[in-house]
Amino acid sequence: MRKDELLNAAEELLAEQGAPCLTLSAVAERAGVSKGGLLYHFSTKEALVKGMIERLVADFDELVASQQESSYSRAYLAATFVAIRSGRLRRWAVVTGAAGDPGLLAPLREAMARWHREGMETESDPTAAQIVRLACEGLWDVTTHDPGFYGEAHYEELHRRLLALLASP
Amino acid sequence: MRKDELLNAAEELLAEQGAPCLTLSAVAERAGVSKGGLLYHFSTKEALVKGMIERLVADFDELVASQQESSYSRAYLAATFVAIRSGRLRRWAVVTGAAGDPGLLAPLREAMARWHREGMETESDPTAAQIVRLACEGLWDVTTHDPGFYGEAHYEELHRRLLALLASP
DNA sequence: AGAACTGTACCGTCCAGCCGGTATAGTAAC
DNA sequence: GTTACTATACCGGCTGGACGGTACAGTTCT
Numbered sequence: 001m002r003k004d005e006l007l008n009a010a011e012e013l014l015a016e017q018g019a020p021c022l023t024l025s026a027v028a029e030r031a032g033v034s035k036g037g038l039l040y041h042f043s044t045k046e047a048l049v050k051g052m053i054e055r056l057v058a059d060f061d062e063l064v065a066s067q068q069e070s071s072y073s074r075a076y077l078a079a080t081f082v083a084i085r086s087g088r089l090r091r092w093a094v095v096t097g098a099a100g101d102p103g104l105l106a107p108l109r110e111a112m113a114r115w116h117r118e119g120m121e122t123e124s125d126p127t128a129a130q131i132v133r134l135a136c137e138g139l140w141d142v143t144t145h146d147p148g149f150y151g152e153a154h155y156e157e158l159h160r161r162l163l164a165l166l167a168s169p
Numbered sequence: 170m171r172k173d174e175l176l177n178a179a180e181e182l183l184a185e186q187g188a189p190c191l192t193l194s195a196v197a198e199r200a201g202v203s204k205g206g207l208l209y210h211f212s213t214k215e216a217l218v219k220g221m222i223e224r225l226v227a228d229f230d231e232l233v234a235s236q237q238e239s240s241y242s243r244a245y246l247a248a249t250f251v252a253i254r255s256g257r258l259r260r261w262a263v264v265t266g267a268a269g270d271p272g273l274l275a276p277l278r279e280a281m282a283r284w285h286r287e288g289m290e291t292e293s294d295p296t297a298a299q300i301v302r303l304a305c306e307g308l309w310d311v312t313t314h315d316p317g318f319y320g321e322a323h324y325e326e327l328h329r330r331l332l333a334l335l336a337s338p
Numbered sequence: 339a340g341a342a343c344t345g346t347a348c349c350g351t352c353c354a355g356c357c358g359g360t361a362t363a364g365t366a367a368c
Numbered sequence: 369g370t371t372a373c374t375a376t377a378c379c380g381g382c383t384g385g386a387c388g389g390t391a392c393a394g395t396t397c398t
Contacts, residue, residue, distance in 0.1 A: 002342085002343095017269060018268050018269020019188065019265075019268045019269050020268075020269040023386085023387060023388085024387080025387080025388095033343080033344090034345065034346095035345090036343070036344060036345070036391095036392095037342080039388095039389080039390090040342070040343065041342095043389090044388085044389080045388065045389090096188075096265055096268040096269075099187050099188045099189075099265040099268070100186065100187020100188050100189040100190060100265075101187065101189075102187075105314075108314070109314050109315050112310075112314045113318065116311060116318070127326055127327065127330050128330070130327065131300070131304050131327065131330060131331065131334075133307070134303070134304040134307030134308055134311065134327075135300050135303040135307055136307065137306065137307030137310045137311060138302070138303030138305065138306030138307035138308075138310070139303055140310075141281075141306045141307070141309075141310060142281060142285060142303065142306060145274070145277065145278050145281045146278050146281060146282055149282060149285070157296055158296065158299065158300065158303075161296050161300060162300065165300075192352085192353060192354085193353075193354065193355085194353080194354095202378075202379090203378065203379045203380060204354095204355095204379085204380075204381095205356095205377095205378060205379050205380065205381095206377070206378040206379070207378095208354090208355075208356085208378095209377060209379095210377090213355075214353095214355090
């Protein structure tokens with residue numbers, strides 16, 4: 001859909017140039033659309049950012065759901081590594097775009113709470129599961145600030161050890 | 170010093186209202202200073218943000234160094250919990266202020282790399298140490314988005330388990 | 339015929355940075 | 369001891385430019 005292309009353009013702009021450069025004209029130009037065309041789909045800038053946030057959450061939820069793992073923690077872990085290794089580090093970028101507007105950030109906050117609570121009651125070692133999910137979050141942070149910090153071998157080793165944390169008593 | 174008060178005002182503004190509200194006049198007003206007075210100390214907005222970033226990094230380094238622990242990982246862990254429980258969650262706020270300017274973010278990136286590498290060669294289980302530090306980062310993330318997510322008991326349990334991760338072979 | 343645009347022109351607002359001016363304090367000459 | 373000078377700290381108004389949003393007439397696709 002055309003809306004997705006517009007959201008992609010906005011995301012790319014955020015990731016490459018940062019929040020101050022996320023202007024309606026810049027997004028339109030990047031998507032190969034006139035400003036009027038952009039405003040046809042997203043009638044305000046707020047709507048555009050809201051669209052980005054919602055898609056971000058929905059996409060990650062979908063990615064977690066598509067992992068064939070025996071627990072939510074395992075699926076979340078696997079999804080994190082898939083997303084991070086894909087190189088599409090939209091998370092941070094998108095969030096900076098919404099910074100300052102608590103209303104826009106709310107859906108993300110809710111998603112965050114969900115990601116760190118879901119399936120916790122069936123976990124045999126909830127604290128270990130929490131640590132694993134926190135480490136996932138930390139991985140986002142580090143990778144976004146410095147995409148080359150971890151090598152492929154590092155990722156594999158980390159994934160292995162985090163999985164082991166979930167398995168052991 | 171007066172510069173510190175100005176940086177405090179800027180940080181508070183970022184934390185409470187978000188990056189778009191970080192204007193020179195707003196910072197000046199909050200600090201009880203005219204715009205001209207603010208610009209006397211920080212001649213551009215960029216200098217102001219740079220000042221915030223540098224102080225952020227320096228403060229945390231100092232906090233880590235002041236912890237009396239037997240390894241950098243332990244000190245980093247302890248410092249993280251102290252900082253987070255203090256409620257002064259400047260980290261995220263400050264970073265959003267610098268979003269968009271890679272030059273301003275560079276010092277933070279370097280600090281991040283340092284925080285995740287320092288003392289790693291003397292660690293008996295480097296991967297465990299890495300996981301602990303990643304979990305610290307994740308804790309920042311979660312706590313900033315939702316300050317009330319973890320209770321005091323949670324923090325203690327998490328700290329205990331993360332310490333245990335560093336101890337066991 | 340209608341949906342999905344394009345292109346242009348325009349308005350009000352906001353903000354960074356600049357600049358001329360002011361107050362205070364130190365200091366040094368005479 | 370008062371005059372002259374200098375540096376520091378700060379005031380507040382101004383401006384030029386950019387941005388979000390509106391309006392609307394025309395065009396292409398289906």
